[in-house]
Amino acid sequence: xxxxxxxxxxxxxxxxxxxxxxxxxxxxxxxxxxxxxxxxxxxxxxxxxxxxxxxxxxxxxxxxxxxxxxxxxxxxxxxxxxxxxxxxxxxxxxxxxxxxxxxxxxxxxxxxxxxxxxxxxxxxxxxxxxxxxxxxxxxxxxxxxxxxxxxxxxxxxxxxxxxxxxxxxxxxxxxxxxxxxxxxxxxxxxxxxxxxxxxxxxxxxxxxxxxxxxxxxxxxxxxxxxxxxxxxxxxxxxxxxxxxxxxxxxxxxxxxxxxxxxxxxxxxxxxxxxxxxxxxxxxxxxxxxxxxxxxxxxxxxxxxxxxxxxxxxxxxxxxxxxxxxxxxxxxxxxxxxxxxxxxxxxxxxxxxxxxxx
Numbered sequence: 622x623x624x625x626x627x628x629x630x631x632x633x634x635x636x637x638x639x640x641x642x643x644x645x646x647x648x649x650x651x652x653x654x655x656x657x658x659x660x661x662x663x664x665x666x667x668x669x670x671x672x673x674x675x676x677x678x679x680x681x682x683x684x685x686x687x688x689x690x691x692x693x694x695x696x697x698x699x700x701x702x703x704x705x706x707x708x709x710x711x712x713x714x715x716x717x718x719x720x721x722x723x724x725x726x727x728x729x730x731x732x733x734x735x736x737x738x739x740x741x742x743x744x745x746x747x748x749x750x751x752x753x754x755x756x757x758x759x760x761x762x763x764x765x766x767x768x769x770x771x772x773x774x775x776x777x778x779x780x781x782x783x784x785x786x787x788x789x790x791x792x793x794x795x796x797x798x799x800x801x802x803x804x805x806x807x808x809x810x811x812x813x814x815x816x817x818x819x820x821x822x823x824x825x826x827x828x829x830x831x832x833x834x835x836x837x838x839x840x841x842x843x844x845x846x847x848x849x850x851x852x853x854x855x856x857x858x859x860x861x862x863x864x865x866x867x868x869x870x871x872x873x874x875x876x877x878x879x880x881x882x883x884x885x886x887x888x889x890x891x892x893x894x895x896x897x898x899x900x901x902x903x904x905x906x907x908x909x910x911x912x913x914x915x916x917x918x919x920x921x922x923x924x925x926x927x928x929x930x931x932x933x934x935x936x937x938x939x940x941x942x943x944x945x946x947x948x949x950x951x952x953x954x955x956x957x958x959x960x961x962x963x964x965x966x967x968x969x970x971x972x973x974x975x976x977x978x
Contacts, residue, residue, distance in 0.1 A: 624921045625914065626946060629671070629928055631905040632843030632880025634715060634791055636671035639921060640942050641907050641930035643883075644674045644719040644794070644848075646690060648960040649967060653733075654685060654692035656701040661708050663968040666939035668714030671928060674846075674883070675705070677721025677796050680781030681774070682736035684802070686727025686760075688753045689962060693718065693781050699788045706789030717792040717846065718785045720778060720836075724802030725763035725811070726856040730754050738763045739770065741806045741828070742813040746857040751960070771818060771828065774802070779835035782845070792844030792880060795833055797870070800856025803829040807866050810859030822862070822869045830873040842877050846907075850885035851894050864892055871901035879904045883930065886910035895925050914945040940972040949973050 626638045649659050664673060679685045679692035692698050702718070709716045725740035730752035732738070740763035749757050766774065782793045797803040805811040806828040812819050818827050829847075837845045851867035852860070860866055871882070882902045886909070887894040898906050906926035908917075917929035935941050937954035944951055958966020 623918055623946075625918050625929070629905070631672075631907075631927060632792075632845075632878075633841060634672060634717070634844065634880055636715060636928065637713070638671040638942060639928040640671050640917075640945065641928050642667050642670040642673040642935045643909055643930035643932040644676050644796070645932050645936070646676050646687065646960070647967060648687065648689040649962060650689050650691040652689075653695075653697065654679065654690065655698050656691050656705055659964045659968050660691075661704045662964070664705050664716065665708035665712055666968065667935055667941070668709045668712035668716075669940065669942040670714065670935070673709060673714060673716040674794055674930065675716055675718045675790070677719045680720050680722055681777040682733045683739055683774075684722035684777070685732045685736065686723035686738070686750070688731045688751060689960075690731075693784045693788065694777070699784050702785075702788035702790070710789065715791050717794055717844070718788075718790045719794040719796050719848065720781050720785075721796040722774065722778070722802040724805045725760060726750065726800055727761055727763075728752050728758050729761055730758065739766050739774070740764070740802070741766060741811065741818065744811055744813065746800065746811075748857050765814075768816065775828075775831050775835050778832045779839045782836040782839045786840050786844075792846065793836055793840070794846040794848055794883060795829065795836065796848055797829050798848060798850040798853045798855075798885065800853070800858040803832065804853070804858055807870060808858045808860040809862075809866075811857075822866055825866065826870045826873045829870060833874055833877055833879065837877050837879070843880050845877075845879050846881045846883055847874055847879055848883035848885070850887060851897065852887045852889035852892050853885070854888065863887075863889065864897070867894070867897055868901060871898065875902060881905040881907050881927075883907040883909060884926070899925065913951075937970045939970055944973055
């Protein structure tokens, strides 16, 4: 049997196979950041993955920033997510929730009235994002978080982890890349603070490390994962020494004994993110970015990680595990429906048997 289909344990999470569905923003929540029935069906269809990491979800109103993305800070949101987890569990699947606070990568058009846009420093991200009401817009000018504000955001993450468990999720993952709030603290270009959360690299890793510790204290470290991509420039992120920053973060997280580290291939050709994670992390490694079946199997055989996550292949192939197991062709996804509302290009992709001649 291929190593891809062997079971593996990551902390408290027992995976039936080593094929993980990576978190992907698909913009199918409603205007109140509540998961929709289409989302229930979408995740149910993909429950054969050893682990589903559900899309980036805001821990608070200020954590929202994109249109039609979900959150988990209200009773209505928790109840709607529970329908998702129950559907996945009914199919024998395992599912964790990625917690994503976008920080300064936000527009007020995509937030509830009165919700602030915040960041470690009052520096606007030089990028644009889409809104349903105004089209493509510049990101907001953020408010710099005070020390009291930082403590409140950490508490919001802790409560979000508890809310995720109440909703039936098997764990949570901290989104610590793509230019969102934790990475805004990590990167020297977006963090100009002069207190204990800024300046030297040990200070800049303090915020994500404290968030991880808070979530672990709430639901157990064996149900908490960390996702990172050293050197990722997305959302106007720059760092003087991304290797040193990633090393410091991994070192700070290591004593927590997390369930897993979800490590993405670095866009920097001189930075081997997989080797870095192997050196600094004793938690199980989930490898991500650009894998197909054969390359994933080769990476696992080489001992680079314990599991491999797939993103784009899971979009058009709800039965990806079945297709990989039997060497079936993978269907291509439709790019124009990646972020459009409704089931088209989302929960209407057929399984292999349905398209067989």
